[in-house]
Every structure is written in C-alpha cells, then in structure tokens.
Amino acid sequence: MKTSALIALLPLFTLCQSPPLLAEDTSPEDLQWQQRVLVFNIDKKQQLPSIEKDIRDEFKLTVFAIFEGKTYRLDDDTTLTPLPDSQYRALSERYAQKQQVWLIGLDGGIKANYSIENFDMEKVAAFINTMPMRQWELNQ
Numbered sequence: 239m240k241t242s243a244l245i246a247l248l249p250l251f252t253l254c255q256s257p258p259l260l261a262e263d264t265s266p267e268d269l270q271w272q273q274r275v276l277v278f279n280i281d282k283k284q285q286l287p288s289i290e291k292d293i294r295d296e297f298k299l300t301v302f303a304i305f306e307g308k309t310y311r312l313d314d315d316t317t318l319t320p321l322p323d324s325q326y327r328a329l330s331e332r333y334a335q336k337q338q339v340w341l342i343g344l345d346g347g348i349k350a351n352y353s354i355e356n357f358d359m360e361k362v363a364a365f366i367n368t369m370p371m372r373q374w375e376l377n378q
Contacts, residue, residue, distance in 0.1 A: 275342040278303040
C-alpha cells in the first residue's frame with residue numbers, strides 16, 4: 239500500500255524537480271529560489287563556453303549571455319534565445335563589467351564573479367557544492 243502511494247506521487251516529485259519553463263522575458267530575478275544563474279558579459283558568442291544541459295539541470299543553472307548589444311538565454315546545448323531589449327538594458331547595467339561572469343545563487347545574491355579567461359565550470363560546480371542550499375539539495 240505504501241509503495242503504491244509513493245509510485246503515485248513520483249510524477250509530482252519529478253515535476254517539482256524539473257527546471258522551470260521560462261518565458262521569453264524571464265530575468266534572473268524571476269528565477270529566485272528556482273534556479274541559480276550564470277550571467278556572461280562577453281564581446282562575442284564564441285567566448286561563451288559550452289555548458290551542457292545535463293550539468294545545468296544538475297546544478298539548477300540558467301545561463302544568460304550579454305554580447306553585441308543583446309541579451310540571450312541558453313536554452314539547450316547550442317540554442318541562444320534572444321531576450322527583449324528591456325532585458326538587455328537591465329542586465330547590461332547591473333552586470334556592466336565586460337569579460338566577466340557572475341554566479342547568482344538561489345537567493346538572488348551574487349555569490350561569485352570570474353573573468354571570462356579564468357572561467358572553469360568544474361570550479362564553479364565545486365563552489366556551488368559548498369553552498370548551504372546545494373548541501374540541502376544533495377541530502378534530499
């Protein structure tokens with residue numbers, strides 16, 4: 239009886255663990271308590287490192303990139319979705335320093351920033367793993 243109740247709840251649990259579906263105008267602030275965010279302010283698309291979707295899903299990461307006068311969201315391993323100009327203005331003002339990457343935690347606070355030259359996703363993942371919310375996630 240208990241097993242069947244758990245099996246019945248499995249789809250709900252899976253739904254709760256899935257990344258949120260993002261609207262076109264989703265901003266980092268909209269993702270508070272749902273996703274961690276990486277914001278890249280770079281000169282050109284080629285500077286954006288490859289961050290595989292399974293890694294983004296594991297660490298609850300959404301990636302935004304600011305370059306060439308636009309803001310984009312990385313939706314899968316290669317698709318960059320352009321965001322409205324209002325998003326560009328807001329993000330480019332808040333994250334104005336070029337050639338930088340910001341890690342924003344689940345609470346919406348900036349947890350770290352990195353130069354694009356020294357960006358290493360393995361180091362970012364290791365840092366995320368030390369965060370209290372990540373520790374809580376791992377123990378669930």
